[in-house]
Amino acid sequence: xxxxxxxxxxxxxxxxxxxxxxxxxxxxxxxxxxxxxxxxxxxxxxxxxxxxxxxxxxxxxxxxxxxxxxxxxxxxxxxxxxxxxxxxxxxxxxxxxxxxxxxxxxxxxxxxxxxxxxxxxxxxxxxxxxxxxxxxxxxxxxxxxxxxxxxxxxxxxxxxxxxxxxxxxxxxx
Numbered sequence: 001x002x003x004x005x006x007x008x009x010x011x012x013x014x015x016x017x018x019x020x021x022x023x024x025x026x027x028x029x030x031x032x033x034x035x036x037x038x039x040x041x042x043x044x045x046x047x048x049x050x051x052x053x054x055x056x057x058x059x060x061x062x063x064x065x066x067x068x069x070x071x072x073x074x075x076x077x078x079x080x081x082x083x084x085x086x087x088x089x090x091x092x093x094x095x096x097x098x099x100x101x102x103x104x105x106x107x108x109x110x111x112x113x114x115x116x117x118x119x120x121x122x123x124x125x126x127x128x129x130x131x132x133x134x135x136x137x138x139x140x141x142x143x144x145x146x147x148x149x150x151x152x153x154x155x156x157x158x159x160x161x162x163x164x165x166x167x168x169x170x171x172x173x
C-alpha cells in the first residue's frame with residue numbers, strides 16, 4: 001500500500017498528522033506522529049489491545065491485522081499509511097451479536113490455542129486466507145500459517161482449525 005500524499009496543511013504545528021481510520025466498522029479521527037506504528041496506534045491510541053506486539057520486526061505475526069481485507073503486519077506499517085483504510089483487528093472478527101467467526105469457532109473446536117499470545121495474528125491471517133481460498137488442502141493450511149510463530153501448540157491443532165474453519169464457512173454458504 002502506498003503512503004498517502006500528505007500536504008503541509010495536514011501537519012499541525014505540533015508535528016502530528018490528521019488521519020482517519022475505520023477500525024472494526026467505527027471511524028476514528030486521530031492526530032498521530034509521522035512515525036507512529038499502526039500497532040502502537042491501535043493498542044495505545046484506540047485501546048484495542050487484542051493486536052499483540054511480539055518481535056517488532058514482522059517475523060512472528062502476532063500483530064497481524066486486516067487492511068482492506070489483506071493480512072498486514074501492523075508493527076511494520078506506519079499509522080499515516082493506513083489513512084482512510086478499513087482495518088479489522090481480532091476484536092472485529094466476531095459478529096456484532098458476539099457470535100464467533102468461523103475461524104474463531106474453529107480455534108475453539110480444535111483447541112488451536114494455548115497461551116493465546118499468537119492467536120490474534122493467526123485468526124486474522126487465516127481469515128484473510130480463507131476469504132481468498134475457502135477450501136484449502138492440509139498442505140495449504142500449513143502454508144497459510146507458515147508466517148506466524150507459536151511457541152506452545154506444535155501447530156497441529158492450528159492446522160486442524162484452518163480446515164475446520166473452511167468447513168464452517170462452506171456450511172454457512
